[in-house]
Each structure stands twice: as structure tokens, then as C-alpha cells.
Amino acid sequence: MEKHNLTYPAASDINQVASRKYGVSGIPVNYIINRKGNIIGKTVGYRDWSSNDAKGFISYLLKDNK
Numbered sequence: 821m822e823k824h825n826l827t828y829p830a831a832s833d834i835n836q837v838a839s840r841k842y843g844v845s846g847i848p849v850n851y852i853i854n855r856k857g858n859i860i861g862k863t864v865g866y867r868d869w870s871s872n873d874a875k876g877f878i879s880y881l882l883k884d885n886k
Contacts, residue, residue, distance in 0.1 A: 852881065 821830060833839050842851070845864060852861035860881075868874060 854881070 831838075833844075838844070842849075842859075843862070848864075848866060850863045850867055850869075851859050854860045869878075
């Protein structure tokens with residue numbers, strides 16, 4: 821963060837506590853969390869969340885998990 825003069829907040833998992841707890845095997849990793857706070861999906865690697873498929877999926881989840 822300092823080397824590249826980044827100013828946004830970032831978390832560091834140096835001891836891999838969160839990585840082991842949540843099964844992170846690569847980065848980036850994305851979690852889909854329902855309205856109750858439960859992890860209902862996980863992807864590892866880049867995803868285009870602005871695609872029509874992704875937007876449709878998120879819309880479906882929002883309707884389905886009320």
C-alpha cells in the first residue's frame with residue numbers, strides 16, 4: 821500500500837486465518853452473501869459483475885431471498 825501510494829482501506833491476512841476459515845485458494849475471490857449474512861456462493865478469479873448475466877443472477881438472488 822505504501823509502495824504504490826494507495827489510500828483506500830485494505831485488509832491483510834498475513835497469518836492466513838481468514839483464508840483458512842473461508843477456503844480462499846486464490847485471488848481475487850468473491851463471496852455472495854444473502855440477506856441473512858450467510859455465504860451462498862463463491863467464485864475464485866476475475867468476474868465481470870457488470871455483464872448482463874451477472875446482473876440477472878444478482879437480480880434473481882435479490883428477488884428469491886426476500
